Amino acid sequence: MSLRQHKIATIPGDGIGVEVVDATLKVLQALQDMHQTFTLNIEPLDWSSKNYLITGTYIPESAWPKLKAYDAILFGAVGSPDVPDDISLWKLILPLRKRLNQYINLRPIRVLPGLSSPLKSCAPDQLDWVIVRENSEGEYAGQGGVSHEDTPYTIANEVAVFTRTAIERTMRFAFEVADSRHRKKLTMVTKSNAQRFGLVLWDQIFYEVAKDYPQVETDRMLVDAMTVRMVLKPQSLDTVVATNLHGDILSDLAAALAGSIGVAPSSNLDPTRKFPSMFEPIHGSAPDIAGMGIANPLATFWSAAEMLRWLGEGDAADHLMRAIEETTQSDVRTPDLQGSATMMDVTNKVIWAIQNTLHYNQ
Numbered sequence: 602m603s604l605r606q607h608k609i610a611t612i613p614g615d616g617i618g619v620e621v622v623d624a625t626l627k628v629l630q631a632l633q634d635m636h637q638t639f640t641l642n643i644e645p646l647d648w649s650s651k652n653y654l655i656t657g658t659y660i661p662e663s664a665w666p667k668l669k670a671y672d673a674i675l676f677g678a679v680g681s682p683d684v685p686d687d688i689s690l691w692k693l694i695l696p697l698r699k700r701l702n703q704y705i706n707l708r709p710i711r712v713l714p715g716l717s718s719p720l721k722s723c724a725p726d727q728l729d730w731v732i733v734r735e736n737s738e739g740e741y742a743g744q745g746g747v748s749h750e751d752t753p754y755t756i757a758n759e760v761a762v763f764t765r766t767a768i769e770r771t772m773r774f775a776f777e778v779a780d781s782r783h784r785k786k787l788t789m790v791t792k793s794n795a796q797r798f799g800l801v802l803w804d805q806i807f808y809e810v811a812k813d814y815p816q817v818e819t820d821r822m823l824v825d826a827m828t829v830r831m832v833l834k835p836q837s838l839d840t841v842v843a844t845n846l847h848g849d850i851l852s853d854l855a856a857a858l859a860g861s862i863g864v865a866p867s868s869n870l871d872p873t874r875k876f877p878s879m880f881e882p883i884h885g886s887a888p889d890i891a892g893m894g895i896a897n898p899l900a901t902f903w904s905a906a907e908m909l910r911w912l913g914e915g916d917a918a919d920h921l922m923r924a925i926e927e928t929t930q931s932d933v934r935t936p937d938l939q940g941s942a943t944m945m946d947v948t949n950k951v952i953w954a955i956q957n958t959l960h961y962n963q
Contacts, residue, residue, distance in 0.1 A: 616886030618677025650681035734848025763799035863897030
């Protein structure tokens with residue numbers, strides 16, 4: 602039987618991104634060795650802030666045709682004290698999402714076995730969400746500008762862009778996700794009482810699309826009220842769809858409520874599969890702990906599991922998630938989970954669990 606081949610680009614980036622991607626490659630190798638049904642052909646790309654300071658660019662223009670030929674991208678983190686955050690964001694992450702048509706950001710949120718929510722009244726099974734975030738426009742569309750720079754009359758405009766095309770495709774994706782889950786419930790987050798043009802359109806299209814999914818229960822929340830509901834009534838939520846900005850903010854809150862931002866994954870998806878999708882932990886580059894060997898690699902491991910599932914390797918994805926869960930139930934935990942283990946301790950524990958977990962696909 603021939604091995605299924607997947608071509609993967611890795612972009613470790615900066616800070617702990619380099620460390621957690623390296624750890625993830627060790628875990629993925631252990632999975633390949635156990636399954637022997639697929640192989641990941643890995644190519645690292647050094648598109649770091651350090652390289653940017655030398656070359657003046659993150660992504661060489663000549664790299665785009667080659668990048669589009671990959672099956673998936675595993676991303677670490679970007680951000681350096683030497684480069685302003687808006688530069689690293691707009692010259693690396695956002696161009697990747699936009700030029701590779703990754704118009705859905707998908708973030709599963711749940712309390713992993715052995716962990717607990719900081720919400721004292723929340724049982725682990727009461728917090729199990731998927732956040733579907735529109736990933737291509739809104740306040741992150743890059744429209745606007747600055748005039749009268751360096752004067753007392755400086756004007757800065759940030760234009761939020763909302764289009765029927767982007768809204769409708771996001772809504773349909775979210776309804777499909779909700780329909781695939783046990784509760785079949787979708788909550789739409791908006792702020793149309795204050796943003797009366799773009800987000801009124803957002804509301805309108807949500808209700809239009811809902812007519813095609815009568816089996817999915819729906820409700821609507823204003824984003825400020827949504828933060829309260831996430832804290833006080835987590836069990837009332839299941840699948841959530843939100844704009845780019847609102848989804849970005851709410852998913853970080855959700856990760857914290859599930860125990861730690863250090864275990865939270867994300868997927869930047871091109872549902873058309875014309876271009877590669879990108880998988881990354883939601884935490885940043887954490888320069889304050891970079892090089893100390895204490896970063897939590899579980900968010901990147903979980904992101905890698907989502908990548909495997911997207912590539913059609915569901916058995917391997919399930920196997921990796923079981924190994925992650927076995928690790929979270931143990932006492933091998935990094936400091937963000939109130940433990941004293943190093944990143945390599947956690948990595949070795951996950952690899953041990955991969956190699957010793959029986960019936961991983963049942």
